[in-house]
Amino acid sequence: MRIDKVYNHDAMPNNGLITNSMLPQFKIDTKFDISSYLAERKALIEKALDNSIRIVYPENIYEAMRYSLLAGGKRLRPILCLASCELSGGTIEIAIPTACALEMIHTMSLIHDDLPAMDNDDYRRGKWTNHKVYGESIAILAGDALLSYAFEFVATQTKNVLPQQILQVIASLGRAVGAAGLVGGQVVDLASEGMSDVSEETLRFIHTHKTGSLLEACVISGAILASASQANLQRFSRYAQNIGLAFQIVDDILDITATTEELGKTAGKDIEAKKATYPGILGMEKSRIQAQRLLDNAKAELEVFGEKALPLMALADFIINRSN
């Protein structure tokens, strides 16, 4: 792999104004096949998730958990966890329980976000949302059960890793989903709804917490399981923060440009709910440039790993260039 950094942001001319022609360009000289990679990893994760929850009495709670957990989706979070573990010298086997737990946590956040008291959404991943199928009370409980099971699953299913490292992973997951992470982002998001004067700083807080925290936990936890050095954990952390924010900017853009069918969830919800978005604050073009710039920064963090970083590089590209 050869990576040429054509443009350096740190010495930016033109008073910080960025034009399209000035965009950072990475030329990746490789035949890495991201589509096959994603398909193969997704299949692996689907199988592990399918095996993670058995239906026993009382059946409807397990069915509700499985309904949302196995509703498809790109499985980016578990894929990121496996990729950072492998890049750090670990195996898929040691990371798969944590990868599943990350998807359980993500699913919990979607189930609770979709509730009538929250975003009140009827569709998710092209299907009815959990509470539309099972009712609100079961949806709340299915989220609670997935969240607690995620921690139990990591604690009981992780093999061939030092207990101390498993504890670090659990701490990192807990922090990512709690008030200092995902929940905190959601709180500010809800509080900002309908406000016309949301600052870019607030929007950044929302996104880095609501989306970024868990993505960071994905990459960090995989690396912890593989005994990555502190310096590398920090690289992964910055990589994840950049793609986390880029991911959400792209999400904001897609909410405007994509159809409900393409998204598998209701499009145009942000405008309807008068939500603050990057396109709303910066405009569409600057938002695209910002996302591209974050992608640039994310990939720069991984240059030190050489070819081994190809999957995480390609994942970053995929996240920014996705159409749903």
Next chain:
Amino acid sequence: MRIDKVYNHDAMPNNGLITNSMLPQFKIDTKFDISSYLAERKALIEKALDNSIRIVYPENIYEAMRYSLLAGGKRLRPILCLASCELSGGTIEIAIPTACALEMIHTMSLIHDDLPAMDNDDYRRGKWTNHKVYGESIAILAGDALLSYAFEFVATQTKNVLPQQILQVIASLGRAVGAAGLVGGQVVDLASEGMSDVSEETLRFIHTHKTGSLLEACVISGAILASASQANLQRFSRYAQNIGLAFQIVDDILDITATTEELGKTAGKDIEAKKATYPGILGMEKSRIQAQRLLDNAKAELEVFGEKALPLMALADFIINRSN
């Protein structure tokens, strides 16, 4: 301490019919002062809980978490955890983070149970319920944040315990609150609401899961932290299962006999919601006998520990004889 078992259930005459005069009687020849013990332990736990959550931005989620976590209550769960740890040769210090986590989990379950989509209750511990003060969305998120923080707290705050044992505690907490525990019990409870033909077996499932699982985790986790033997863990487990069920039978009885003021939560809710209860199925007198019998069994499990078991014995008595 001298414990005389006056009546043995295992050789029960009279075709299993129990009369008041046949009730098991433990005569505890001791001056153990449960009131002082509870007050001292409660103060210790309140302080630790108060220190466990700092208010930072976004303030309202931390305030909502603290509002319910510090709303009083008997703190029986953390007290049970500390007591079983000490009985097993451990210190308060090694168990206090887990004790706090257990109260966080319990509080989460109360916040979510009280939601309009669930039990729709306005009062809890003599105060407005969380969603009445902060709104439904924040109440859902405060529960989520408390649940995830509980696991993070155990993982990061437990000192002088082998990591492997901390993992066992985390697994035990996860199992206790998830679909195989508290959530499963709540699901069957909700499904049974308004049904006139709930069996004693179903009611037992509800109570052993909705209440018993977490009480069991309290006692077990304290013992795990102190490296208790498998045999003793099983003793604690049976002790907890018995007092868990007794606790809930007493709760059912109090819902009928106590006032809203005494309970600090709305009295008579079970009848209003047509909930299956022990008094409803067995009648008041047999329910009282059943509770007493479970208390008997619980205490019998601890006889082997001699005087060291006094706090857990007294706690069992307290749970059955409480008036709120």
